[in-house]
Amino acid sequence: MNRIKVIFWVLLSVSHLSLAANIAGPTEKNNNLEDKKFQPGEMIMHHITDSHEWHILDWKGKHVSIPLPIIVFHKDKGLEFFMSSKFNHGKNVYRGYKMDHGHIIAVNEAGEKDYIESQKIWDFSITKNVFSLFFSIVIILLVFIKAGNLYKQKPHNTPKGFWNFLELMILFVRDDIAKPAIGEKNYHRFLPFLLTVFFFIWLNNLLGLVPLFPGGANLTGNIAVPMILAGMVFIITTISGKKTYWKHIFAMPGVPKPVLLILTPVEIIGMLLKPFVLMIRLFANITAGHIIILSFFSLIFIFGEINPVAGYGASIMSVSFVIFMSFLELLVAFLQAYVFTLLAAIYFGSAVEEEH
Numbered sequence: 456m457n458r459i460k461v462i463f464w465v466l467l468s469v470s471h472l473s474l475a476a477n478i479a480g481p482t483e484k485n486n487n488l489e490d491k492k493f494q495p496g497e498m499i500m501h502h503i504t505d506s507h508e509w510h511i512l513d514w515k516g517k518h519v520s521i522p523l524p525i526i527v528f529h530k531d532k533g534l535e536f537f538m539s540s541k542f543n544h545g546k547n548v549y550r551g552y553k554m555d556h557g558h559i560i561a562v563n564e565a566g567e568k569d570y571i572e573s574q575k576i577w578d579f580s581i582t583k584n585v586f587s588l589f590f591s592i593v594i595i596l597l598v599f600i601k602a603g604n605l606y607k608q609k610p611h612n613t614p615k616g617f618w619n620f621l622e623l624m625i626l627f628v629r630d631d632i633a634k635p636a637i638g639e640k641n642y643h644r645f646l647p648f649l650l651t652v653f654f655f656i657w658l659n660n661l662l663g664l665v666p667l668f669p670g671g672a673n674l675t676g677n678i679a680v681p682m683i684l685a686g687m688v689f690i691i692t693t694i695s696g697k698k699t700y701w702k703h704i705f706a707m708p709g710v711p712k713p714v715l716l717i718l719t720p721v722e723i724i725g726m727l728l729k730p731f732v733l734m735i736r737l738f739a740n741i742t743a744g745h746i747i748i749l750s751f752f753s754l755i756f757i758f759g760e761i762n763p764v765a766g767y768g769a770s771i772m773s774v775s776f777v778i779f780m781s782f783l784e785l786l787v788a789f790l791q792a793y794v795f796t797l798l799a800a801i802y803f804g805s806a807v808e809e810e811h
Contacts, residue, residue, distance in 0.1 A: 492760065495753035503673045503745050504557060505582045507539040511668065518544055521668060523581045527552060527559060530575040539580075552576075584680070587672035591658050595651070628653050628796065636800035641807045645800065648691065652684060653796040660741060660788030664781065675791070676742040678734065685730035685737075688799045692729075696806040733798060740791050744784045751776045 561572035
């Protein structure tokens with residue numbers, strides 16, 4: 456088992472290194488590195504932002520990638536469907552469309568952006584993040600449907616292996632998050648949502664650490680996903696809020712009325728800031744982890760441009776730090792799922808708390 460772990464982490468580090476090297480600059484002997492300086496910011500942003508193709512590697516000057524479906528609705532032309540490989544990594548124009556910095560635009564006959572036509576486009580394409588979203592949903596459905604069927608067939612049997620681990624994690628969310636934060640009386644209502652959020656965030660955090668297909672998408676580091684999850688928490692909290700909850704926000708019991716003029720606006724702002732804090736915490740922590748790992752790889756090429764020997768020395772240090780950071784990111788992947796679920800449970804608990 457220890458050998459398998461070592462091999463896995465070496466492959467993980469080499470995979471990250473190869474991905475960084477693919478974008479670092481020319482690798483052929485006849486290319487002059489001075490003509491194209493390494494841009495660490497460009498390389499990092501390329502890896503953490505969304506894309507319409509799944510880049511695998513560069514081989515003999517060619518990009519090897521998995522194309523993803525392009526689905527475009529034009530107000531005049533209607534719905535069009537084709538694969539992203541038609542754009543040839545943004546070099547070609549296809550059916551009057553072109554890829555420009557990750558966005559699909561309409562172009563004129565000269566190949567320039569047509570601003571009027573571009574405003575008529577609705578992009579429903581399957582990007583890396585969208586594919587990763589569907590992939591994680593399918594995995595979660597398959598795992599939990601299978602687990603449910605096993606318990607129905609043999610309800611009194613002790614699960615083994617992976618299913619035992621899954622049961623432990625479900626009991627952890629129920630007994631250590633939901634019950635203490637919400638209470639024995641009301642936790643059943645919110646447990647399905649908390650379990651879904653916990654495993655969804657945890658699974659996608661782990662997939663984001665694996666740079667090989669179908670991993671490598673920065674789903675939880677895309678601010679739209681934490682925003683939707685935080686929005687769901689806010690909506691559920693607002694709908695579930697009892698009279699006591701709203702009384703503490705708009706008219707805190709036992710507080711003098713002059714003080715309420717200051718306290719009530721503060722409470723309202725705090726209520727609105729809760730989902731914002733949830734969103735930023737998940738987004739910032741996951742994105743920061745990817746940026747740190749890629750920054751270590753950038754040191755290889757930065758020092759290599761100064762002196763090749765320094766580049767080799769930096770590679771040893773960088774790979775060592777990346778292995779360390781990868782282990783740390785495994786812990787962060789779990790902690791961010793735990794913290795998000797715990798805070799959501801605390802918000803639910805405050806909304807349904809009985810009056811003392």
